[in-house]
Amino acid sequence: MENSASKAAVREKPPAAAWIIIGLVTAITALALALTAAFVRQRETVGALESMYKKSYYDTADELGNLEVKLSKILVSGSSAQQARLAAEIWKQSGETQINLAQLPIDEQAITRALKFVNQLGDYSGYLNNRIQNGGGLAAEDEENLEMLYERCRQINISLAALSEAMSRDYKFTAHIDRDKLGKGGGALNDSFSGVENNSVDYPKMIYDGPFSDGLDSKVYKLLERLEKRGADEGAAWVKEKLGAETVTFYGPAGGDLLTYEYGAAIPGGAEYYVQLTQNGLKPHMIACGATVNGTRISEEKARLIAEQTASELMDCELKAVWICASDGIAYVNLAPEENGVTYYPDLIKVKIAMDYGGLIGLEANSFLMNHTERTLPAARLSEAEARARVSKKIKIESSRLALIPRPGDKEALAYEFSGTHRGHRYIVCVCALTGEELDIMRVVETAGRGSMLE
């Protein structure tokens, strides 16, 4: 009896080993299920990424094909209206092409060259469109440039056509991503763009009035051309005296188009300035300070006065505030020289004032250093009233001033600047003081909690 009872007990309670086996089988099954789910999810994610790359590739290839056709048409067109229309289409399509091209996983050097080609093609077409619409035809130089752009576009398309064959054999972008090199790769696509560059002839530089013109690659600092090179020690003394620094640390010289000295300057109160002074003439190029601002204790008007006084002293030039915006306890003040009732916007200086203690916490003078020079201005041919009549009647004008404004291609124009409102939004309209043409219109964009910007 006792024996059979103990046997029954053994049957009711499986041994510990059995429990361990059951546990292990359950754990392995759960792990297998989890791994399968993760694998499926990862495959879907990679699939989605591959689809995005493929879409970008096919869109890029289509758009470059269309661009080649349009370039060939503009080269044989004899009508100004047709040329302007084609230039506008190329301009628009280049913008779409660069968006798709930038999404492709191509090596950094290859992609920058390809993007530069597309951006410059669009930029140049926009410039041509404006010029043709203003009555200017295509010059021999333009035709040479268009021939060159057409040839480059054609080469890229030949190269991409070869890749299309690989695509039809289920080429996968994601399989060519080299994770060890931060994903840079692109396989055959990479080779095709590099190949285009290697086979291409040495093209001349594209210089025209546009933001991507090769002419803008090197900057000229007009103010500094007539100033002599000074020593780093003199610069340190300047920082100590002008900024009231307790200690000054020389970080070293910085290169590029603008040669500067860099300094760190500890000021009373614990904050530290980072200062860049030009080697020629020891002019401040930039002052930055990351000091925390604790609330607002001074008015915008007071901040404006401090900005005008401080910036005029540091730049050794009489400057007037032309724009002020307070945000998060900081007053951002833009200043420009004013002579004979004309405000010189190309010589703009930007200053930051801490609105708790009223001190300077930033200065940016790149435009001033590039453009401030002696100028001979033409006399205005339109009166203020004549220019005012050219502004839309919808805008309720509140103020106006005569100003020199920057124009594309490093040019400047004398204009009447009108500030007014329409439906609660502020607009600034610039009317040329010589021709009466509306040169620019800007809207002040209010951004929640971050002040206002010009758009």
Place this chain on the structure above:
Amino acid sequence: MKKNAYKIIAACLTVLACAAAAASNLPRTAEAKYITKGDTAANIRIVQTRLKELGYYKIAVDGIWGAKTTAAVKSFQKDKKLTADGIVGAKTEAKLGVSLTSGGSAGTAGNDAYLLARCIYAEARGEPYTGMVAIGAVVLNRVKSGKFPNTVSGVIYQPWAFTAVNDGQINLSPNQNALNAARDALSGWDPTNGCLYYYNPATATSKWIWSLTVELKIGKHSFARA
């Protein structure tokens, strides 16, 4: 055994109840932008400017909601046969003929500033303030350059351009320093004077990046033009 089953069911019901409660707190699509005391200065400025154009508001546009603003809104609402409650709801907004921004939204310019701040925070938190401004300036220099995409989001999300985008750190919330640095960079502050690249010499592995001429160093980063 039965008791355990009840416990499991009770726990499930609690989780479901909590989920339902959480779901009920999810933000709903705003149907109207009610503007009243304490709203964003941006919206208040738009309302004040419009009321001033229409002759209801006589003092300076300051972005601060005070008694005169309320009185002007009420006066406008009365004239337009609206409920004169001093609140700018959908009907008052339509009658004023203005378009107000939703709470927290800052339009395209604000989105760029916030995205730039996130990039700066992810790439350069722990760097000196100037180093943070410099990262923002490099992004904007790329936007201006023909060699890169032409928008802030295009540059930041270009495949493998920034390690912070690859490892997800771009999604961290920026601190005030990063927001200020983004604002400075957008206002034109560029300590790098036109540089398009930067790298940390202690961690950079790309041979190509080492071949670039370093124009200046700020904090741990070396900056190069091309």
